[in-house]
Amino acid sequence: HSNREMWFQDLFPPNTCPINAKTKTFYGIMFDAGSTGTRIHIYTFVQKSPEILPELEGEIFESVKPGLSAYADQPEKGAESVKRLLDMAIDAVPPHLWKKTPVVLKATAGLRLLSEEKAQALLSEVKEVFEESPFLVPEDSVSIMDGSYEGILAWITVNFLTGQLSGQNQHTVGTLDLGGASTQITFLPRFEETLKESPTDFLTSFEMFNSTYKLYTHSYLGFGLKAARLATLGALNTEDRQMFRSSCLPKQLEAEWHFGGVKYRYGGNKEGETGFKPCYLEVLKVVKGKLHQPDEIRGSSFYAFSYYYDRAADTNLIDYEQGGVLEVRDFERKAKEVCDNMERFSSASPFLCMDLTYITALLKEGFGFRDNTLLQLTKKVNNIETSWTLGATFHLLQSLGITY
Ligand SMILES: Nc1nc2c(ncn2[C@@H]2O[C@H](COP(=O)(O)OP(=O)(O)O)[C@@H](O)[C@H]2O)c(=O)[nH]1
Ligand SMILES: [Ca+2]
Structure with a gap:
């Protein structure tokens, strides 16, 4: 105008x-x-x-x-x-x-x-x-x-902040967001197969800055880190207020946890097994066969933030301020270290072993990433939070005619 x-x-x-x-x-x-x-x-x-x-x-x-x-x-x-x-x-x-x-x-x-x-x-x-x-x-x-917007708007944010939405030669990057209750995966498909083989509701066209992007995106409700804790404990969708036990928790632990306004009691396997192996099997039940696995992501690298970032920073896999680049197998290595030495990590969250094991299983068995898939862990780009909120603000300003 x-x-x-x-x-x-x-x-x-x-x-x-x-x-x-x-x-x-x-x-x-x-x-x-x-x-x-x-x-x-x-x-x-x-x-x-x-x-x-x-x-x-x-x-x-x-x-x-x-x-x-x-x-x-x-x-x-x-x-x-x-x-x-x-x-x-x-x-x-x-x-x-x-x-x-x-x-x-x-x-x-x-x-x-x-x-x-x-x-x-x-x-x-x-x-x-x-x-x-x-x-x-x-x-x-x-x-x-809507969950699909959450992924798209975070993708817009990251690709705007890294300069991929302006000029020619756009090499956009995929994004992984791990929230408390849901998790999102979003990328711009390069392979015809991805367009053909993905469920139709995983593909969305989105217009931003005078370009149209056809993105693969999905939000998995109940697969956020905290929802996954409840699923692993078997405490989801049950009225039962018993004690939930897991091999992913310190043996002697018994405690209470509030989530979504509900109180849960949880604890370790007093007599039974603990450690990475049994924990991985428990967590596997939560993710195996539940997520769509697009072939083309196996070899590409992704930006990952929110709880991926927090747990990597908590365990010194990355610097808390700077972030860093990891391979999927680094999460697995750290999960083994924490789960097989729970006493050593007892001052951290009692869920650290479960969280790292879940992240490992989600990436490998859930989305189907390779051990050597690269993850760019990022909290801020140029001092701006990597959150869907920036993409949402662009969308809002555009719809109100405030931006051109
Ligand atoms: N990088 C970044 N992470 C955020 C921001 N806001 C929340 N998070 C992270 O999001 C995670 C919590 O997810 P949350 O949004 O509460 O749950 P959701 O409703 O399932 O998405 C934590 O790891 C937070 O650190 C933000 O502005 N920037
Ligand atoms: Ca969120």
């Missing part, structure tokens, strides 16, 4: 070009209501002309625990946790831009797993908090996000 302003562009040297004086600065506020926490991302963008992608100037990021789903029976308290984060945006965005700055919350797997009624109560309390704020509240500003 700004093409009319372009005629004079060639007449002026770039630094005196009037269009530069028209550089747009804008903000976007995106909430990630995840299963384990709620986070606010306040983005600042500048865009110098319609031909180039908006530049991301910075991000303000803050988070609170627990997630909204933990307030299933107290929706007002859940909304209060959102309000406290939103107050940060009042300070971060200049007052004259409040009315033009959209605020949106998207909930993921935690709310997907609640009853419709409880989820809606939470969402409408949050909507009220938004309506009372000075920001722009678009239609559908508070919702549960």
Whole structure:
């Protein structure tokens, strides 16, 4: 819509070009209501002309625990946790831009797993908090996000931040996100076979920055790290409140754990086996045959974040600040080390062995990656969080006509 302003562009040297004086600065506020926490991302963008992608100037990021789903029976308290984060945006965005700055919350797997009624109560309390704020509240500003968008938008984020969405010669990278309750895999298929052999609902066309991307993506609900703990313990979908035991936990352990508003009792195999081998067999039951395995990913490398990153950092496989490159087999090696020496790691989370073993099984037996598949573990690129929230903000600004 700004093409009319372009005629004079060639007449002026770039630094005196009037269009530069028209550089747009804008903000976007995106909430990630995840299963384990709620986070606010306040983005600042500048865009110098319609031909180039908006530049991301910075991000303000803050988070609170627990997630909204933990307030299933107290929706007002859940909304209060959102309000406290939103107050940060009042300070971060200049007052004259409040009315033009959209605020949106998207909930993921935690709310997907609640009853419709409880989820809606939470969402409408949050909507009220938004309506009372000075920001722009678009239609559908508070919702549960479809799982396929979660993967696509994270893919957009990572590929935007690594510069793969601008210019020619785009070498996009696939992404792996491991949340608390669900996990996503997304990549741009290069092989005709992948397009032919994938279930149709795993393939989605998505338009962004004037390009159309046909992506392979799927969100596996119940395969996030914390949901997988419950599945391994056999505690999913059961009303039974017994003690759940596993060979992946320290022998003498007996404890309680809260997830999604439910209390679970769990412990080690007092008399029976413990260690990597029996643990791997337990975890295998959770993943084996449950996931689609596209052939073409076996040899390619992926960006991995969220709990892949956290557990790799917890065990010094990568530096907590820098991230790093790993092979799938590094997770297996670390799982063996932890599971076969649980006393040595007892000061860490009692679930460390189970988590690392699950990650190993998910990658190898779930998705079908090779032992030597490379994983680029990343938390931030150029100081911006690798989260679907950036992709979602681009999508939002585009739909509101705020970006070109
Ligand atoms: N890199 C990155 N990781 C995040 C961000 N927000 C949450 N996470 C990670 O996401 C994981 C928790 O998943 P969560 O979003 O609560 O569960 P989900 O609803 O199943 O996706 C943890 O490993 C967090 O560290 C973020 O902004 N950047
Ligand atoms: Ca998440």
